[in-house]
Amino acid sequence: MELKTSLRSALLAATMIPFGLATQAEEITIAVGHQSMCTDTYTAGIVIKELGLLEKYLPTDGKYADAEYDISWADYSSGGPITNQMLANKLNFGVMGDYPLIVNGAKFQETDSLRTVYVAGTGYNLKGSGNAIVVPVDSDIYSIDQLKGKEVSTPVGSAAWGMLLKAMQDNNIPTSEYVLKNQSPAVGAANIAAGKIDAHSDFCPWSEIMEYRGTGRKIYDGSETGVPYLHGVVVRQDFAEEYPEVVQAFIKAVYEAGEWIREDPMRAVTEMESWTGVEKEVLYLYFSKGGHLTLEPSIKTEWVDALKFNHGVLVAEKAIPPLDFDAWITEDYLKAAYADMGVDYEAYKASMVDPEVANKGLPMEIWHSRDGVSTYETPAEFLKGMADIRATAALVNATYVYDVETGLKLFGKTAFWVKAGDAYATFLRKGEAEAFASANAGEVVTFDDAIAAYATDG
């Protein structure tokens, strides 16, 4: 070790000279790897960056009195490269989804001298929404059973890949009965638009982007697997041990980012669209009340179980190194940050939002391009509202309804509408819509037909 230190000193002496002559104040480099094309990471990435929330909470007293912070943000398209950059110590913090998080922990634990710690979540969907399987919009495939013998692509190694494997297993479709292809999100989305692939499984918000653009149609939502989908923050352990207060500051920023979004989701998604380029109407599906994402950083027992389950999938498929979850996951920084903010951590940890329960009775929404979002308590009011807007030829950005079965928020235009008597119900999947229609002497109608009925009747 001493030999190594001497060698290093000798090798690097020349590069150190300029630093030695510089100011005496300690410069603390904070480098964060985040993903502006992954909605569930926003509260620990783009929102903190753009609102300057980390700067707001960074410590400035005690041992930090003379500290100068050098904060940098690096945007990545997936979690894998973030892990590589963290290994190279070019990033201290990494924000990513569950599968890449696990690989991060395992790859670090595989080394002799480096470790990361999982210090906070960003948000979750209890049942797994965010991942989904999409088919070309004109496809005649409406359920996962119909994927037998078809070509299905996915970004292998991602949460969407894990979801696809479980979904196929749950539906008794062995790997021999479909052709699995490895495709990146952008390539998969382009192939769905061109009808070059039968189905594509992807992570947030790619499925909704395809739906919003009218190129793809969801046939399976991740919530059907029942495995929570979550994202989180990992920090290099050496950094966390040297600057624990900085890690706490980061967590406070994550918490405030969530509060900022909850305070005014429409303002938030409009801002986030300008920062990320992802359509605000798609982001609204995630960040609005009743949206796919519950913004809450606590680490729940269920999350640890979900991560262990995901690790099992990776072990079975990819020969990933083992991961000591007890050594990797810590709530210490979260608890300290929450205590500092005067927020009851245990209360947050105990709370759990289940969309099926929480979204019951939530109003449907129309996002008028000029007037913003209007809410409607019943489908009839919603359809009448749409008919009125169409009569004026005004522009509608998007409409939002809820799946009767899962409580999942959907675009009105992609939902399957059932008319039973005077009542309407909305569904994610055609099969369930047809079953409901048959059980209630109703019929499946298109969104346009449902609106048209109110234009003539109303």
Place this chain on the structure above:
Amino acid sequence: MEVVKTLGRAVRRDWRRMIVTGLMFAVGMQVLMMIALMVRFQGLPNYAVGYDWIGNVIHIIKSTPSWGDIMPIVNQEWLIEIGKMNYDYGTGISEWSLNVVPVRMIVLFVLGALVALCLSLLRADGCDVATGTTLRATTGLGTVLIAMTNATMSWVVCCAAPSWVVGLAMLGLGVSTSLALESMGPALNLAGFGLLLCTALYLAWRKVRRAQYLSGSLKHA
């Protein structure tokens, strides 16, 4: 010992050719991968980024406590990234990219040099057609194994673990095959170098044996 000396003599005689071939392999492989990507995705690259490789390596050495951890991390460091950015989504997402990784370039250089050595020994050997074909095939197999495991093409598929098989998957390799191969990368790489070294040693041994035979024949003449 005589075999090693023979190899040494061959290296001294052909070192220029070995260096040139090594450089050609290292650069040619990058060009080949780029062409493969352009053909596969039917488009030209629209971005290139240069990285401070030396600075990054120094940073890694400074901040990694264990020597054992340094090399695997340095192995992943990029010098240049060339790829196609798709601006249809977000602020742009890299659809595919070729990463020029200096450590991999060194491996490819050594590969090229070894191939040049083997071919040089083979030319001098004057063996029969069947043996020559077998040795050329062995050299080719070793080359393919090393080149394959040093592919540095990537896309956003590798959420969990970027690796050499991603490049092959991009070119159409099946998911189950690529997953099965992924953990075998180091073994395949070693096997490739093993084949090339064995071929070189075998050819050197043949040369020594032939020389001994000839000198014996002359003695008895």
